[in-house]
Amino acid sequence: MLKITDLHASINGTEILKGLSLEINAGEVHAIMGPNGAGKSTLASVLAGKEDYEVTSGTITFEDQDLLDLSIEERAREGLFLAFQYPVEIPGVSNVNFLKTAINEIREHKGLSALSAKDFLSLVKEKSALVALDASLASRAVNEGFSGGEKKRNEIFQMAMLEPKLAVLDETDSGLDIDALRIVAGGVNALKSKENATLVITHYQRLLDYIIPDFVHVLYDGKIVKTGGKELALALEEKGYDWIKSAE
Amino acid sequence: MSGTLIDFCKQLEPTQLKLPTALLQAARDGVEFQHHFPTTRDEAWKYTRLGRVAALKLSPVKINQPANPLPSSETIDIIFENETWHCAEPITGLHIDFSGALDTTAWNACTLQGHVQHINALTAQGGVAIRVDANTKIIKPIRIIHRIQGEHTGLILHHQFVLGNHASAQLEVFFEGTSQDTYANVLFDFFIGVGADLHTDMLQQTNGTHYGFHTQRIYQQKDSTFALQTLTANTHFTRNDVEVFSQEEGTHTQLYGAFIGRENNHIDNHTYVHHTAPNCTSDENYKGVLSDKATGVFNGKVKVYQDAQKINAYQSNKNILLSDSATINAKPELEIYADDVKCSHGSTTGQLDQQALFFLRARGISESKATDMLIKGFMAEIVGTVKSSHIQEALHSLLG
Numbered sequence: 001m002l003k004i005t006d007l008h009a010s011i012n013g014t015e016i017l018k019g020l021s022l023e024i025n026a027g028e029v030h031a032i033m034g035p036n037g038a039g040k041s042t043l044a045s046v047l048a049g050k051e052d053y054e055v056t057s058g059t060i061t062f063e064d065q066d067l068l069d070l071s072i073e074e075r076a077r078e079g080l081f082l083a084f085q086y087p088v089e090i091p092g093v094s095n096v097n098f099l100k101t102a103i104n105e106i107r108e109h110k111g112l113s114a115l116s117a118k119d120f121l122s123l124v125k126e127k128s129a130l131v132a133l134d135a136s137l138a139s140r141a142v143n144e145g146f147s148g149g150e151k152k153r154n155e156i157f158q159m160a161m162l163e164p165k166l167a168v169l170d171e172t173d174s175g176l177d178i179d180a181l182r183i184v185a186g187g188v189n190a191l192k193s194k195e196n197a198t199l200v201i202t203h204y205q206r207l208l209d210y211i212i213p214d215f216v217h218v219l220y221d222g223k224i225v226k227t228g229g230k231e232l233a234l235a236l237e238e239k240g241y242d243w244i245k246s247a248e
Numbered sequence: 249m250s251g252t253l254i255d256f257c258k259q260l261e262p263t264q265l266k267l268p269t270a271l272l273q274a275a276r277d278g279v280e281f282q283h284h285f286p287t288t289r290d291e292a293w294k295y296t297r298l299g300r301v302a303a304l305k306l307s308p309v310k311i312n313q314p315a316n317p318l319p320s321s322e323t324i325d326i327i328f329e330n331e332t333w334h335c336a337e338p339i340t341g342l343h344i345d346f347s348g349a350l351d352t353t354a355w356n357a358c359t360l361q362g363h364v365q366h367i368n369a370l371t372a373q374g375g376v377a378i379r380v381d382a383n384t385k386i387i388k389p390i391r392i393i394h395r396i397q398g399e400h401t402g403l404i405l406h407h408q409f410v411l412g413n414h415a416s417a418q419l420e421v422f423f424e425g426t427s428q429d430t431y432a433n434v435l436f437d438f439f440i441g442v443g444a445d446l447h448t449d450m451l452q453q454t455n456g457t458h459y460g461f462h463t464q465r466i467y468q469q470k471d472s473t474f475a476l477q478t479l480t481a482n483t484h485f486t487r488n489d490v491e492v493f494s495q496e497e498g499t500h501t502q503l504y505g506a507f508i509g510r511e512n513n514h515i516d517n518h519t520y521v522h523h524t525a526p527n528c529t530s531d532e533n534y535k536g537v538l539s540d541k542a543t544g545v546f547n548g549k550v551k552v553y554q555d556a557q558k559i560n561a562y563q564s565n566k567n568i569l570l571s572d573s574a575t576i577n578a579k580p581e582l583e584i585y586a587d588d589v590k591c592s593h594g595s596t597t598g599q600l601d602q603q604a605l606f607f608l609r610a611r612g613i614s615e616s617k618a619t620d621m622l623i624k625g626f627m628a629e630i631v632g633t634v635k636s637s638h639i640q641e642a643l644h645s646l647l648g
Binding site: 048049050051071072073075076077081082084087088090091092093097098099101102103105106109141158162 | 601603604606607608609610611612613614615617618621622624625626627628629
């Protein structure tokens with residue numbers, strides 16, 4: 001589904017990703033862990049197409065297409081979803097209105113007709129229940145006045161509505177208490193299928209108690225330095241990142 | 249400098265209004281004394297050049313009344329179109345008059361200031377005087393439409409709206425037209441009686457090279473409420489002057505505005521709120537979005553007089569510039585002579601929120617649609633206060 005080969009990326013002339021390679025197949029859950037400044041969020045931003053980052057070399061193919069050739073919105077329409085670490089507040093733009101526009105732009109891209117208002121609303125009802133998002137939050141302005149937990153649940157709600165092929169969760173666990181974490185993880189697990197894949201980017205092992213990864217990668221200084229199963233996350237939690245640094 | 253004020257007035261018809269002699273004389277003295285149109289050295293016109301206006305060749309509209317009244321609709325309509333005006337049948341408690349006599353007490357309250365008001369007094373072709381009886385609620389909105397058609401048309405009107413004590417009404421005002429080199433100078437005097445409530449939505453949406461001067465003067469009595477939403481959409485040249493006289497205790501005034509400019513549009517909003525009485529509130533919020541080489545001006549002034557204690561006055565102006573060549577000149581002003589008041593003012597100008605744009609695009613929405621959504625979202629708090637369904641519809645199609 002996704003194949004990253006020898007990716008180098010920089011921001012304002014500073015190289016952050018220094019030869020990152022990663023392959024994700026349908027049905028898999030991958031976790032990327034790593035210390036602060038390793039390049040975790042840069043990877044998420046580069047995948048989504050954030051223009052502040054410059055890809056200096058390397059390739060990314062997504063569903064047999066050159067991802068780097070696609071605009072931000074084309075990537076989303078092809079099935080890439082980024083759950084933001086810091087969801088933005090957009091006063092005056094309602095959650096459901098923007099989602100309706102997004103869904104219909106994606107459907108148009110796929111050659112499907114627009115959803116009827118009735119079908120859309122029942123979808124909102126079904127998917128907001130998945131992350132226990134109050135229906136009133138769905139109709140409010142995007143993230144305006146939402147608590148930290150509500151913002152993250154809103155990200156997963158959007159993911160549920162848009163049904164992406166590959167979801168990239170950028171530190172979705174940050175700022176969540178244990179109950180919110182369970183709800184968010186429950187939502188992600190419920191959306192898991194053989195056809196889609198999930199990339200979980202996290203600092204801590206805690207989230208991986210709830211979203212069980214097939215592969216755990218350690219990102220350090222812009223490269224993946226170690227790959228293993230879910231037990232690698234536990235080892236990291238116990239020994240810290242210094243263990244990787246010294247092993248290198 | 250081309251064209252004196254006297255020459256400008258001469259190409260138009262002398263006033264059809266029955267103005268008090270003193271006022272007429274004051275206007276004559278005004279144009280003679282000032283002689284030329286103001287320049288950018290004049291503080292009130294610092295950011296708005298009038299050279300093109302002074303050079304306009306105009307022919308006045310002669311206004312006649314048609315025989316048949318307009319059919320009744322969801323609004324009580326008054327239409328100024330070409331050389332005629334049309335009016336709906338009046339209803340109980342509502343008086344609509346075109347005789348040019350206007351309300352004498354209202355005239356007595358008036359003074360004339362500046363060349364726009366002087367030109368208006370000397371050349372007004374007419375205007376409508378609307379009066380709502382005391383203790384009367386007019387449920388149907390009253391709608392005034394100005395259609396400025398024909399090249400070199402000059403439309404000069406002086407309207408009055410007198411709302412009796414404890415009366416209430418809703419007004420919708422439209423300016424439309426597509427012709428080149430047209431001029432409008434339309435003045436409204438609003439007299440809001442004790443405990444009365446008037447909500448006014450105004451849409452200025454003229455195409456073509458139209459030069460629109462709009463003056464609204466509002467005189468508020470005790471415990472009255474006045475709300476004005478001024479919406480200016482892609483007009484070539486617009487100058488709005490809104491002046492509020494909060495004369496007695498307990499008044500509430502809301503002045504909201506949204507302006508959208510593109511190409512070489514020039515949109516200038518001047519407001520002046522006089523708080524001369526205590527225990528009053530005023531709430532002002534103007535938002536602008538400018539693209540291409542458009543220019544916007546916001547000059548909002550609030551003056552709290554010495555004995556006007558316990559005033560709450562808020563003023564906010566926020567602008568988004570969508571291009572490097574767009575310009576905004578923002579000048580919020582507070583002048584306070586009382587010591588127990590709560591006043592705030594602020595103005596911000598920036599670009600579209602790039603984080604928000606990225607977020608919307610990352611959900612599959614095209615850049616242009618995402619931009620439209622953000623602009624609509626930015627304007628939502630102004631548009632949300634508009635009661636007129638006609639204007640809501642117009643804004644909906646404008647903002648996408």
